[in-house]
Amino acid sequence: xxxDCLFCKIVKGEIPSEFLYEDDMxxxxxxxxxxxxxxxxxxxxxxxxxxxxxxxxxxxxxxKMHMVxxxxxxxxxxxxxxxxxxxxxxxGGGQVIFHLHLHLLGGWEEK
Numbered sequence: 639x640x641x642d643c644l645f646c647k648i649v650k651g652e653i654p655s656e657f658l659y660e661d662d663m664x665x666x667x668x669x670x671x672x673x674x675x676x677x678x679x680x681x682x683x684x685x686x687x688x689x690x691x692x693x694x695x696x697x698x699x700x701x702k703m704h705m706v707x708x709x710x711x712x713x714x715x716x717x718x719x720x721x722x723x724x725x726x727x728x729x730g731g732g733q734v735i736f737h738l739h740l741h742l743l744g745g746w747e748e749k
Contacts, residue, residue: 640737643685643737644735645735648665648667648681655667656668658678658710659706661706663698663699663702663703664680664706665681665683666678666679666706667679667681673743674743674744674746675746676721676742677743678742679739680703680706681737681740682699686699688725688736689725689738707740714742714744714745716745721743721745722743723742724740724741725741
């Protein structure tokens with residue numbers, strides 16, 4: 639954990655957040671500035687700065703994040719209508735919080 643990391647503080651309970659899911663590897667909460675009707679963040683408990691900092695030892699965490707995303711999409715009712723999974727990587731890729739997190743976005747009305 640990094641002392642000045644917003645997501646580390648949320649994971650540790652130092653900043654209140656409603657977890658929609660949590661286990662020993664990750665937590666899920668709603669994005670406070672949603673870009674879709676359903677916008678969840680899947681965040682590992684372990685501080686990993688970005689995708690660029692992953693090691694082979696982190697493969698289980700990343701796989702778990704994707705499995706949790708799949709389950710949360712179903713729970714939120716967007717599994718069949720469609721959703722996006724997205725990692726923003728580094729400042730130029732849109733990363734604002736430098737703690738690895740997976741965005742789940744969905745809930746757009748079909749046209």
